[in-house]
Amino acid sequence: MNILTFRSNEELNKAGAGILTGMLQTNxxxxxGLATGSTxxxxxxxxxxxxxxxxxxxxxxxxxxxxxYVGLDRSHPESYYYFMxxxxxxxxxxxxxxxxIPNGMATxxxxxxxxxxxxxxxxKQIDLQLLGLGHNGHIGFNEPxxxxxxxxxxxxxxxxxxxxxxxxxxxxxxxxxxxxxMGVGTILKAKMILxxxxxxxxxxxxxxxxxxxxxxxxxxxxxxxHPHVVVLLDSEAGSKLA
Ligand code: F6R
Numbered sequence: 001m002n003i004l005t006f007r008s009n010e011e012l013n014k015a016g017a018g019i020l021t022g023m024l025q026t027n028x029x030x031x032x033g034l035a036t037g038s039t040x041x042x043x044x045x046x047x048x049x050x051x052x053x054x055x056x057x058x059x060x061x062x063x064x065x066x067x068x069y070v071g072l073d074r075s076h077p078e079s080y081y082y083f084m085x086x087x088x089x090x091x092x093x094x095x096x097x098x099x100x101i102p103n104g105m106a107t108x109x110x111x112x113x114x115x116x117x118x119x120x121x122x123x124k125q126i127d128l129q130l131l132g133l134g135h136n137g138h139i140g141f142n143e144p145x146x147x148x149x150x151x152x153x154x155x156x157x158x159x160x161x162x163x164x165x166x167x168x169x170x171x172x173x174x175x176x177x178x179x180x181x182m183g184v185g186t187i188l189k190a191k192m193i194l195x196x197x198x199x200x201x202x203x204x205x206x207x208x209x210x211x212x213x214x215x216x217x218x219x220x221x222x223x224x225x226h227p228h229v230v231v232l233l234d235s236e237a238g239s240k241l242a
Contacts (some may be wrong), residue, residue, distance in 0.1 A: 001224065003210065003231040005238040009042055009198065012232050016130075017046035019194055019230065021056045023128045028060040033129030033187070034088070035066050035140075036080045039196050040130060044088040051092045058092045062123060065101040066140040066187075068129070070154065070178040078168050079104065096146055102152065102180035113152040114179060120152070120186055129190035129214040133197045136160050137205050137218035141181035144217045150185030154178055184222060195220070200210045207240040 006012040021041070023030050034040075050056050065080055072079040081101050084090075089099050100119055106112035120126075131139050141155045142148055156178055157165075166172040187193070197206050209220035210231065217224070223229050233241075 001226075001229045001231060003211065003233065003238070003241070005233045005235055005241075007235055009234060011176060011233055012198070013042035013046045014194070016043035016194065016196055016232055017050055018038070020047055020128065020130070021050050023058050023192075024058065024061060027058065027127060029062075030123070030127040031062045031064065031123050033064050033066065033126040033182070033190055034084065035130045035132050036083045037132045039132035039198055043130075043196065048088065048091045058094045058098070061094065062096070063089070063099045064120060064123070064126060064182070065099075066129075067179050067181040068102040068104040068139045069176040070109065070180060071176050072102045074105075078174075104176075104180055109154050109180065113154065116152040116180070116182075117186075120182070126186070126190040127192065129187055129193045131187070131193060131195045131220075131223075133195060133202060133205060133209065133220050134161055135202065135205055137163055137209055137220045139184065139187060139195075139223070141179045141218050142184050142187075142219045145221060146216060148216045148219060148222075149242055151183040152180060152186070153183060155181050184219060188222060188226055190226075192230070193223060193226055195223060195229060195231045196233075197231070197237040198234045200239065202237045203240040206233065206237050207242075211242055 033105040068080045074081040102116050143158050166175050169175050208218050215223045
């Protein structure tokens with residue numbers, strides 16, 4: 001695991017966007033696993049700038065998002081579909097066919113999970129999976145539990161997660177109770193994982209995830225078993241590491 005700590009958000013964003021750019025430059029057909037939330041926004045902004053300078057193309061890439069809220073239409077400003085259009089996919093040369101996000105409005109959610117898994121199976125392996133980290137150690141929306149699920153599934157969000165995400169909604173009640181998430185099996189199958197964490201409020205969970213015991217109660221601790229993980233931290237998130 002290669003852990004890099006940055007003094008400024010700007011440097012961290014440049015490093016993250018640089019890794020994604022390098023991936024697409026060396027493998028234009030790269031399959032990218034993408035995340036939402038506040039953490040990757042600066043990286044996506046930087047990547048859009050690099051794209052506008054003509055230094056990177058997405059024309060042959062494929063993207064798979066980690067998760068989507070259940071019950072939010074694509075046009076809802078807090079849906080992850082909307083987020084991805086707003087921050088990255090709406091600004092670069094991709095067609096809708098290249099970009100995959102679970103459909104949280106599917107009438108049959110089980111079938112939707114199976115559909116997503118078969119697309120992931122056809123793609124074989126994600127080349128680079130970008131991850132943020134939840135305060136409770138979740139990756140995607142794989143919440144702490146006695147056991148974790150390998151493939152795409154519907155998850156009931158923990159109160160802590162709903163509270164953390166309430167900042168994006170008008171009222172806390174509006175935060176959806178469920179989401180569809182890629183499973184940890186799919187995440188761990190990625191060739192390379194890029195975990196990005198910012199802020200003092202995540203310093204404890206960063207320590208637990210990267211240096212604590214490997215346990216499904218801290219889903220991100222499973223990343224310790226992966227052969228190719230790069231972690232980008234701001235100095236606050238990294239402040240409790242040994
Ligand atoms: C988002 C996702 C989540 C977030 C995590 C951190 O697609 O899968 O695991 O990465 O909740 O969220 P932020 O970045 O908002 O602190």
